[in-house]
Amino acid sequence: MLSPAQYGITSDYANELAQRSETSDDLLRIAVVGNNTTQPIVTATRCALLSEGMLAHIYEAPFDTYRQEILSPNSDLYTFKPDIVVIAVDFSELDIHLDIPMSRQATENALEAMADHWRKLWEALELHLGKPVLQHRCEIPEEEFLGIAERRTRWSPPRFAESLNDRLASIAPNFVKWIDVDRLAARVGRQNWHDMRLYYHGKFGFSPRFLPEYTVLLAAALRGTLGRTMKALILDLDNTLWGGVIGDDGLDGIQLGPDTPQGEAYQSFCRYIKALGRRGVILGICSKNEFSIATEVFDKHPHMPLKLNDFAVVYCNWKDKAANLVEISRELNIDISTLVFVDDNPAECELIRQLLPEIFTIKADGDPAFFVRNLDHLHLFDSQVYSDEDIKRSESYQSKAKSKDLQAKAPDLDSYLQSLGMKAKIKFAEPSELVRLSQMEMKTNQFNLATRRLSDVELGGMIQSEDNVVLSVHLSDCFTEHGLVSYVAFAIANNKIIITDWLMSCRVFSRTLENLIFNYVVRLAVKRKIKIIETTFIPTSKNKVMENMFEKLGFICIGKAPEGPWQYEVRPGIKPLPCFISDFYIE
Template sequence: MGTTTDGLRALHRAGRLAAEYPAVQRLLAEADDAELALAGNLLARLDPDEVLRLHPGTTALTVAVTGHGTLAALRPALTAELARHGLLLRPYLTDFDSYVFELSDPASALYAARPALVLCVLDPAVVFDELPVPWGPEDVERVLAAKTDLLTRLAARFGATAAGATLVLNTLPLLHRYTAQLVDLRARARLGALWREANARLLRIGEEHPATLVLDLEPLANEGVQVQDPRLDAYAKAHLSPALLAGYARQAGHLARALTGRTRKVLAVDLDNTLWGGVLGDDGPEGIELGGGYRGEAFRTFQQAVRQIASQGVLLAAVSKNDPEPVAQVLAEHPDTVLREPDFVRVIANWRPKDENLSALADSLNLGVDSLVFADDSPFERGSVRAGLPAVAVVDLDGEPALHLPRLLRDGWFDVREATAEDRARPARYREELARGDFLQQFSSLDDYLAELDVRVRLTRARPQDVPRISQLTLRTNQFNLTTERLQPAEVTARTEHPDHLVLALHSADRFGENGLVGAVLLRSEDGGARLSIDNFLLSCRVFSRGIEHAALAEILRHAAATGAREVRGGYRPTARNATVRDLLPRYGFTAEQPAAGEDGASFYRHDLTTPLEPPAWVTLDSELSSPERTSA
């Protein structure tokens, strides 16, 4: 055990663990599995209410745990996983084997707890406990069909009852202890086929019911995680092993991180001994290890995986202590490199400290450093980044390239609930954004730049195909986000269908191309249409400072006046990340209400619509709200 557990133990013994909770994330940054297990046992003893009293800004997540067997080992594992992502677990544990009652009854204590996440943890005993003795594949088939039908109904009930929450189911591992009871090998093969077909049906529940996600436990078992401890299974009805529950908790932690807007956006990788073997400055382009021998093939495999990740919307950057010319030569000419210069949004090769380069990278992308994941084989470089930029997630690589990939994938830094078309287009659009920055340097004034940029904004009512992207904006946008209200897709859909709500999608383009769906405005009609409230306004950091928000607000005020409203009202709730929009509403003619600050430090503003807001002259606006087909907001 290292400094992780030493630090936590010291805080625990001193009675300071709750008081120092914000430091826990840093202490767990380098924790291995054994250290996380011990940390979870210490942290699970904390009273979440006490932590929140001492640190009211901490993001707490209520998670309900239910299922079939004994799940006591899941709580500490889940506590540690959330803590390492800067979250605080507020657990609600149901009684043993009560998942059917809890999920089927809208008046149950589970629903009353208002969890953001419900983990319904299933195990193979949920099937085998209901089989007669003796049993055959046909008996298993019957019970599996009944269970998948039941879980489908529970998912439907959950979606209709728990607005905004997410239900997590899982596939069922098939154990040798069950298959080996069939001495007929053909019957054993049929059992395997039936079991896999049932798991496939489970995995598809999420496609039919958007509020449900299904975690696949088979990859964990396939990589050697012990599925069951025979003694715990027999004596404690703990049908899944602590090791498997720890792996499950890790995946649930990734989901919790995504639900609270903490998914990372940028993968910054070193080059020497990370993307290829050897030191380019010493070995030259022809001497680096890439392809050919077994180590070269390991580096090539790692590059393939990095490119696969980047193809789904992750921004890829290289940050290397090298001269730029040989790096450019390798990326352009080396026959075995998978990654080429166009795969990167930025290639930084110089001799500056890497924490400085990473900070500059984040600035150039208009992102916070907490959007970055940094992978490097050098302990010195990793340590300097951890010290200089503690918000950056650091992946520890070493001299064994075969382990680069599992170490990168271990923490699911880029996992999202659903990848959208906007995600896949993001790298190209960020490269265009960097070209805009270069274009800006040609002008002596910002006004001249904006006039030549040819900004075009399209404001539309949100369509069904826009819902995943708008939900994602509420979950992942932290800087230009007036109220930081996080909405799941079902909640966005509900607002688009409600007669008193209007969800607007903002699209933009300019001389460099389409930016896509870059923002959303959530409006609500009140007092019989006399007041239009802005529940939230979100805009991607890629398109700040171009007048897009100005044009959208001007059109919203015009629409409010045209539809009979007497005022437009909006609020701002401060967070550590959204100071960018603190003065957004007063900047465009809204006046502060008295008292100026409300609950959680929120400030509220109103516009009496007596003075129209003119859109910026350099923006061309195309708005559905200007069409003859009008609806009340």
């Protein structure tokens, strides 16, 4: 991790690169507004993006002008046309706005007044910009006043700030994402977080010595907003999940469990890993070991909380780990840049960093007592919300191992697909599905027609619009319920269906689901007597899987391949494309 002084140098370097990279695909426009000195936020933004291989032009609003910048439609903020707005507003003077002591109703009125203030700001941002917003959560004041009594009094600044955080989170539109600086302040110590000398002399919202920690937190929020969230945690075994080498020390000789301090620490780390898996993080093993010996730990060790079926992929062999990690990304059908790899061996870590720099590699060295903290504080798997599909994701990937066994026993591909017993539900998307649809927009890179990264506001507008149709697609099979795995959006104009967006989770590729969805679109065209279905493919470095799809579906390219435009003629009596999924349509 860089020192705070090195962050300034790195930020200047990133800014210089951005000035020379006007045509770069990864060049963002980010605005930073706040009520304190925002230069540290600008520095953190440049460094966070550079760590993700991205650059930005940044607009820094004048000191404490965030209200004017947001409310005025002609402000420099809107002239700049940012892709993302960072709002760094703290509530250090919260007590000034509270006429304490207050009655219960007066406290509620004060809360609602502040909530209404932010509603108006968010409405202005939605109206004039319609882009994602990353906003600081309210920091709990460090003053204790009357001690524990403050926690029991609704109008006290600490209680009021907590209530305000809850209120704002509950009413914020979906395009507002939160940067939990309050949690960070609590972790490093609130008295440490605020350097009051720097606050009074230079209006610094937090001490610059915590710039590295803040940058990590901001990077996580940016990854989530830009669709770069990590998806899978791949782990070594020896001296990573337990102490010692299973092949040499045997089941009774490794350190795992409450008998030793180190063993208890490794057990806690395994519990943390299991908890990540239950929250939708894909788990995998990549270890140089004999499979039968290594897997004994999961089957027979009394203090191992993880079981082998907690892992979606298990690569225990003597191949080089770089090759195994490439195979793991292929088997999981996810981009290799979404893998996090943990290993205790510095040589292995260096090999992965050199051969596969896109993988986030963590060296698990030192005292295992800090393994959980070190991984957790990197915020690699941070998410703004949970959806049902998050919980189902891990089960879905684990079911792939079972389906592989089924495929091995099937005489051919068609028999295998038939044996999965797949069922799909295609329906008109509803506002209640916006959370999941937005997640797909941010995370889906491969099966993504246009990669437009539509905001929640734009998706919601499409669902409500009479000029657009948005279909959500749910899938299940004999092993698991996959949930909402695809959506397609199209406009109907001039006797044409024009497909603008089509996304599908990589978990369900190659199952003929795309055929089923397209059959439905054709069925809808026939019903409405529409003669042409049209689309345009926008290629990126990650959606090559879609390059030949429209030709396979029966489209004809009337432009330049692979972009198109592509057209499909809807003819009477047209036969549906073959698929192995029983469907249930809601029209």
